[in-house]
Amino acid sequence: MAQRADPVTRIAGMTAAGLTVAVVLAACVGIVSRAEPGGFGPGDGAAIRFTVMQALLSAGFSVVLAVPLARALARRQFFGHGLLVMLLGVPFILPVIVAVIGLLAVFGRNGMLNTVLGAMGLPELSIYGLHGVVLAHVFFNLPLATRLLLQGWQSIPAERFRLVAQLDLSPRAVARTLEWPLLRQVVPGAFALIFVICLTSFAVALTLGGGPRATTIELAIYQTFRYDFDLTRAALLSLVQLVVAGSAALVALWFIPSVGIGGGLDRVPRRWDARGGIQRWGDVALILLGAAFLLLPLGAVVLRGVAGLPMMPASVWQAAGASLGVAMLSIVVLLVLALPMAGWIADRASGGVEAIGLFGLSASPLMIGTGWFILLNPVVDPVALALPVTALVNALMALPFALRILVPRLRDTLHEYGRLSASLQMRGWSLWRWVILPRLRPQVGFAAGLTGALSIGDLGVIALFADPDRATLPLQMYRLMGSYQMQAAAGAAVLLLVMALGVFWICDRGGRWHAAD
Amino acid sequence: MKHLTFAAVMTLAAGAAQAETPVLTVYAGDYFTSEWGPGPVIEAEFEKVCDCDLQFSTGDLLPRLLLEGKRTKADVVIGLTSDVTAKARATGLFAPHGQDNSALTLPIEWTDDVFLPFNYGHTAFVFDDTRMENPPATFDDLLNMPDDVKIVIQDPRTSISGLALVLWVEAVYGDKAQEAWGKLAPKILTVTKDWSTSYGMFTDGEADMVLSYTTSPAYHMFAEEDFTKHAALFPEGHYFMVETVAKVADTDVPELADQFMGFVMSETFQKLIPAANWSLPSALPQDQWPDGWAKLDLPEKVLFYDETEAAAVQEKAIEAWRSALTQ
Numbered sequence: 001m002a003q004r005a006d007p008v009t010r011i012a013g014m015t016a017a018g019l020t021v022a023v024v025l026a027a028c029v030g031i032v033s034r035a036e037p038g039g040f041g042p043g044d045g046a047a048i049r050f051t052v053m054q055a056l057l058s059a060g061f062s063v064v065l066a067v068p069l070a071r072a073l074a075r076r077q078f079f080g081h082g083l084l085v086m087l088l089g090v091p092f093i094l095p096v097i098v099a100v101i102g103l104l105a106v107f108g109r110n111g112m113l114n115t116v117l118g119a120m121g122l123p124e125l126s127i128y129g130l131h132g133v134v135l136a137h138v139f140f141n142l143p144l145a146t147r148l149l150l151q152g153w154q155s156i157p158a159e160r161f162r163l164v165a166q167l168d169l170s171p172r173a174v175a176r177t178l179e180w181p182l183l184r185q186v187v188p189g190a191f192a193l194i195f196v197i198c199l200t201s202f203a204v205a206l207t208l209g210g211g212p213r214a215t216t217i218e219l220a221i222y223q224t225f226r227y228d229f230d231l232t233r234a235a236l237l238s239l240v241q242l243v244v245a246g247s248a249a250l251v252a253l254w255f256i257p258s259v260g261i262g263g264g265l266d267r268v269p270r271r272w273d274a275r276g277g278i279q280r281w282g283d284v285a286l287i288l289l290g291a292a293f294l295l296l297p298l299g300a301v302v303l304r305g306v307a308g309l310p311m312m313p314a315s316v317w318q319a320a321g322a323s324l325g326v327a328m329l330s331i332v333v334l335l336v337l338a339l340p341m342a343g344w345i346a347d348r349a350s351g352g353v354e355a356i357g358l359f360g361l362s363a364s365p366l367m368i369g370t371g372w373f374i375l376l377n378p379v380v381d382p383v384a385l386a387l388p389v390t391a392l393v394n395a396l397m398a399l400p401f402a403l404r405i406l407v408p409r410l411r412d413t414l415h416e417y418g419r420l421s422a423s424l425q426m427r428g429w430s431l432w433r434w435v436i437l438p439r440l441r442p443q444v445g446f447a448a449g450l451t452g453a454l455s456i457g458d459l460g461v462i463a464l465f466a467d468p469d470r471a472t473l474p475l476q477m478y479r480l481m482g483s484y485q486m487q488a489a490a491g492a493a494v495l496l497l498v499m500a501l502g503v504f505w506i507c508d509r510g511g512r513w514h515a516a517d
Numbered sequence: 518m519k520h521l522t523f524a525a526v527m528t529l530a531a532g533a534a535q536a537e538t539p540v541l542t543v544y545a546g547d548y549f550t551s552e553w554g555p556g557p558v559i560e561a562e563f564e565k566v567c568d569c570d571l572q573f574s575t576g577d578l579l580p581r582l583l584l585e586g587k588r589t590k591a592d593v594v595i596g597l598t599s600d601v602t603a604k605a606r607a608t609g610l611f612a613p614h615g616q617d618n619s620a621l622t623l624p625i626e627w628t629d630d631v632f633l634p635f636n637y638g639h640t641a642f643v644f645d646d647t648r649m650e651n652p653p654a655t656f657d658d659l660l661n662m663p664d665d666v667k668i669v670i671q672d673p674r675t676s677i678s679g680l681a682l683v684l685w686v687e688a689v690y691g692d693k694a695q696e697a698w699g700k701l702a703p704k705i706l707t708v709t710k711d712w713s714t715s716y717g718m719f720t721d722g723e724a725d726m727v728l729s730y731t732t733s734p735a736y737h738m739f740a741e742e743d744f745t746k747h748a749a750l751f752p753e754g755h756y757f758m759v760e761t762v763a764k765v766a767d768t769d770v771p772e773l774a775d776q777f778m779g780f781v782m783s784e785t786f787q788k789l790i791p792a793a794n795w796s797l798p799s800a801l802p803q804d805q806w807p808d809g810w811a812k813l814d815l816p817e818k819v820l821f822y823d824e825t826e827a828a829a830v831q832e833k834a835i836e837a838w839r840s841a842l843t844q
Contacts, residue, residue, distance in 0.1 A: 034584075043839060097714060101721065109667065109706070110722045128707050203710040206672060211708040211842045219710075223674040229583050229604060304721075313552040373584050381590070383574060471575075475547070481713035482548030484736045484795065486720050489713075 013344020016337045017356045023396060024242075024363045027371025031235045034374055038232035043212075044220055048240055051216040054130065054205060055198035058137030063191045065138065066145030067183065069290045072283035073146070074153035084287075085150065086505060088294050089143045093453035093500045094301075095474045096203045097481075098493040102297030103127070103136055103208070105304065112296065128210035136208045137201065141194040143294060148193075148404060151446070152186040153179075155409060171279065189354070189404050192252030196245045196362050196400070217241050221364045238367040245362030249355040301493055308491025316492050319476035320499060322387065323456050326472060327503055329391035330455040331448045334398050338447060341399075342406035343436070346414055357403040360396030365458075368393050386470050394458055398451035405447045406440065413439045445511015452503035457496060473499070539569045541773045544582070544589075546596035547575050555793035562789065563780050569773055579604060586610070592768040593777050595635065597761050598677050600831075602632045603824040605763070612766035614778050621800050624819040625757055632761035634799040635781050636790050638730040639755035639816055640681045641748035642668060649725050656689050656753040660700040667706035669715045669724035673835045678712050678758070680835075682728050684827060685756035687834040688820040694834060698841030705842065731755060735813050736795045747814065754818035759799070 073085060091099060106112050107127040114124050127135065156178055164174050202218035217237050224234035338357075345354050360368075372389055376382045382389070417435050421427075426435065437444070459474040471479070473496050480489035541563075550556035550573045560571045574590070579601045582589060589610065597605050605611065614633040621627050623637055642659065644652050649666070653659040671679030683694075690697040706724050709715045719727035726749070737743040762781050764774045780786050787801035791810050803811050822830060 042836065046843070097717075100714065101717060104718065104721065104723050108721075108723045203714070207707055207709050207714060209707075211702075211705060212672070212839045213843045219672075219675065222710075226577055226580055227601075227674065227680075229580060315552060370580070370584065377585060377588060383576075476551070478713060479548050479551040479554070481717060483551050483553035484716070484733075484740070485551075485553050486717055489717075 010344055010347070012340035013342075016341045017344070020337060020341075020356060020360055020396060020399060023372075023392070024359050024368060026375060027363070027368045028235065028238065030371035030374035031231050031238075031367065035231040035235055038230055040236060041220065041224075041228075041230070041233055043215060044217075044233075044237065047215045047217055047220050048244075050214065051199060051218075052244060054133050054137070054201075054209075054214070054216070055195050057130075057134045058141065058198040059191050059195035061134055062138050062141040062145045062194050063187055065290075066142055066149050066190070067187075068286050069142070070146045070149035070153060071179070072286040072290075073150055075279075076283050076287065084291060085147070086501075086508065087298070088291065089147055089450075089504065090298055090497065090501060091139050091294055092141065092143045093450070093457045093504065094140075094298075095457045095459060095477070095493070095496065097478070098301055098457075098496065099136070099140065099297070100204060100207050101304065101490075101493070102301040103139060105300030106296045107132075107135065112300075127208060130209065130214070132208035132210065133201075133205045133214055136204045137194075137198045139294065139297065140204075141197060142290070144401070145190045145194060146290070147446070148190045149183075149186055151405065151443070152182045152408065155412065156182060185408055188252040189407075192249045192358065193361075193400055193404055195248050195252075196358050199241060199245050199248075199362060200364060218364055218366075221366055225366050225370055234367065234370075238364050241364060242359070242362050245358060246355060249358040249362075298497070301490075301497065305490035305492075305494030305497075308487035308489065309494060310491070311485070311488040312491045312495065313488065315471070316473070316476055316480075316488070316495065319471045319473045320495060322470060323473040323496075323499065324503075326387055326391045326394065327452040327455040329388065330394040330398065331452050331507070333392055333395035334402055334451045335444070335448065337395065338399055338402040338406060339432075339444075342403055342410050343432075345403065346407050346410035354400075354403050354407060357400040360393075361400045363396075365393050365397065368396070383470075387472075390458075390472065391455065394455035395451060397458070398447075398454050401450055401454075402447035405443050405450070409440055409443050410436065442511045445507045445509070448511070449504035449507030452507060453500040456500040456503060539770050539773055541567070541569050541571045541770055541777060542590050542592050543571060543573050543777070544578055544591040544594045544596075545573050545575050546578055549573065549596060550575050555790065558789055558793050559786065562785055563777060566780065567773060567776055569770075571777075582608060582610060587767065589765060589767075591765050592770055592774045593762060593764055595760075595762040597632060597763060599632075599759050599761070599821075599824060600677060600680050600827060602629070602761065603828055606631060606824075610765055610767070611763045612768075614762070614764055615775055616778055616782050620782055622802055623757075623759070623799055625821050629761075632763050633778060633781060634759045635762050635786070636794050636796040636799055637757060637759045638732045638796045639757055639819065640678060640685050641729060641731040641733070641750070641755055641816075642726045643719065643729040643733045643746055643748050644726045645719075645745050646747060647745050648722070652726075652747070652749045654749075654751070656697075656751045659749070659751070660697055662704055664703040666704055666726070667724050668701075668704050668726040668728070669706050669718050670708055670728040671712055671715050672708050672710055673838055675710045676712055678728060678730070679708070680831070681756045681758050683834040683838045684822055684830065685820060687830050687837070688756060688822065689753045695837040695841050698838050699844070702842050702844075708842070730758070730796070731815055732791075732796050732813065735791070735810065738813075739792060739809060750814055750816050752818065754820040755816040757819045757821035760796070 104111060104127070108114070109124065117123070117125060160178055164178060169177065200218050202216050202222060205214045205216045206219060217240060221234055221237045224230045224237065341357065369389065373382045376385060413436055421431055421435050457474060459478065473492065477489050477492040477496065480492060545556060548554050556573050560573065563571050578594060578597055582591070582594065582605060586608065611631050613630045616633055618627050618630070621634060623634060627634055653662055670682055673679040673683040686697055687694050709718070712729065715727050716729060718724050731748045734746045734748055737746040762778065764778055768774045782800050784801065787798040788805070788807060790796065790798040791807050798806065
């Protein structure tokens with residue numbers, strides 16, 4: 001590499017990585033300490049097979065579809081571009097139940113699609129089945145993949161496009177010289193990330209999968225914790241999940257070449273290529289389709305919930321406040337962990353260690369929550385720590401996303417400015433302060449926004465133990481639904497959506513304020 | 518002398534208690550404490566009579582109790598359903614409830630001296646008469662409905678109502694349960710993790726029928742003045758579902774806990790259960806139910822496995838469901 005990160009960064013990074021692993025492992029230890037001899041249950045084998053298959057398909061489709069969409073968004077500038085890009089990110093942060101409602105409003109039996117098909121005299125399409133699971137997971141993760149790719153495209157220095165235009169390269173040549181190296185950088189990581197997210201999916205897979213055929217490992221884990229209380233089986237299943245996720249992550253991340261795309265003078269890119277008619281209309285069609293797929297279900301959620309807004313009780317606002325607090329705490333924890341880790345990873349020749357970041361995501365939140373409950377219980381009342389533990393788990397979940405967002409840019413920065421910084425004796429804090437952070441601001445903002453939004457939408461571990469006045473917004477929404485208050489719950493869903501979007505917008509915008517954009 | 522010391526200690530303790538309002542910590546299920554749950558009104562009514570502070574602590578009841586073990590802060594646990602009482606009993610955390618079971622007005626005989634029922638209901642398929650003109654009149658009718666009628670049910674592995682459903686099918690069809698599930702399978706639109714998702718899908722019009730409770734129409738009638746929702750009643754019988762309350766043996770406020778158990782059986786408590794919990798009171802004759810509730814359609818035949826029987830058939834019943842629905 002051009003420059004070794006100074007020892008301070010390396011030690012901080014390794015400490016952060018060690019902490020992440022320790023949090024998960026400690027939870028495992030907690031569970032094992034209470035486990036009795038036992039084994040897998042009936043149907044666990046089928047659950048493992050189904051889980052891996054749907055995760056592979058979901059990750060594959062999400063990434064493959066994201067490539068043309070991100071490319072179209074990167075090549076076109078239009079009014080509302082920024083807003084659209086931000087809105088496209090929303091499905092990713094939606095709580096599961098809200099997303100399912102939105103998807104059913106579009107693709108369900110009574111949904112828009114079937115209404116249109118029925119009016120045209122065409123047969124009804126059923127969303128339930130493996131294709132429904134994949135569709136839902138693409139709905140959730142296409143935005144993430146698109147954002148990661150788009151960010152990649154935006155990291156190609158403007159000078160490269162200038163050069164490409166000067167040389168009058170054909171679209172195919174542009175693809176080979178500029179876009180292919182970029183995809184090789186971004187796609188394996190995005191794939192691994194989405195694969196792991198889908199691995200831990202459960203309620204969505206069951207509902208849209210149409211029944212027990214769509215049983216995932218996470219469902220079995222939930223069953224063991226909540227009903228059978230078979231901690232041995234829970235630990236075994238959690239382990240399977242960790243191993244599958246870990247190996248996928250290692251394989252994918254090892255593929256990422258360490259050679260970056262290179263830096264430029266941070267000019268705003270102008271695209272002289274791709275001005276042709278076919279490409280232009282193709283891009284427009286793609287953007288419209290993508291926007292419809294992602295935004296129609298969101299629109300349905302909002303429409304359904306607006307009437308419920310005035311019916312929300314005061315406790316919803318209180319819960320909203322608690323959620324906001326959890327989100328802020330998650331962001332802080334995340335940045336403390338992610339920045340040094342990203343610095344450490346970016347400086348290494350291969351990306352394999354980034355797999356550590358996926359550790360927290362691939363561990364079942366229920367497993368972490370229960371494990372820590374067992375560990376904390378003899379020392380301190382776990383209920384008092386419900387919100388901080390939730391924030392910690394949320395930060396761990398967001399860590400791999402944050403790393404995926406931060407590492408490529410950080411690697412480029414070190415590559416381009418490492419030697420200069422070294423010759424100027426810039427190291428440690430001053431290196432971060434003057435070189436890394438200013439260039440990483442959009443990425444830090446994006447990562448922080450994503451974490452905050454995810455945290456607001458996540459039901460997480462708090463359901464295991466929460467005082468009535470420590471409920472988070474998603475929990476409160478579930479409580480309303482549990483008391484037949486479907487309309488008020490729909491209103492709470494809208495509030496949740498607005499809050500998640502607000503936190504995301506503030507962080508994302510803050511990151512790009514006065515930045516090259 | 519001994520007695521004198523004891524008396525002195527008691528007086529001191531009483532003094533200390535007076536200085537500080539005693540707290541009764543009640544563990545409850547998650548939905549319990551929302552404004553529309555029964556928690557707030559129970560708290561208000563009990564605090565009127567107990568001179569104490571009732572504090573709810575919510576979460577997943579059984580996992581939490583099992584995790585906390587002897588260190589639990591609970592004095593009373595409310596909301597344990599009959600499918601988890603066996604595991605809860607095995608913890609040895611609970612003391613006899615001390616109430617007279619003969620005062621109960623349940624449709625089944627209840628002899629448990631630890632877990633005291635405070636409300637009940639039955640599983641039922643709920644439909645909307647504006648969307649479904651010919652609801653099934655028997656369980657067999659349900660199995661033989663055309664395949665384009667879609668129902669949504671809950672997963673027996675993750676939800677209590679889902680578990681009650683497989684036990685219901687087991688009670689009605691016994692050895693032919695798997696066959697029955699095979700007939701029902703094409704009509705099952707999907708299976709959800711919890712009751713809320715299913716019910717939301719039903720009210721959104723995605724499904725024609727939903728696995729819920731015989732008392733669900735009451736919510737629509739009394740809270741929304743919507744008379745279109747009904748439970749399809751079957752002569753084969755409906756599965757009985759009960760929620761219980763139990764006293765923790767190691768409680769540091771045993772008198773208060775006992776008082777609460779007595780309060781659960783009181784008319785005040787029983788009368789507020791229907792509208793607060795949308796279920797039927799466990800110890801209140803039907804003629805004393807709140808206005809309109811006695812008119813609610815209820816099944817004539819009730820099916821129920823006690824916790825020992827349920828433990829014996831549960832695995833088989835879930836497996837019949839799983840294998841029929843994965844074919």
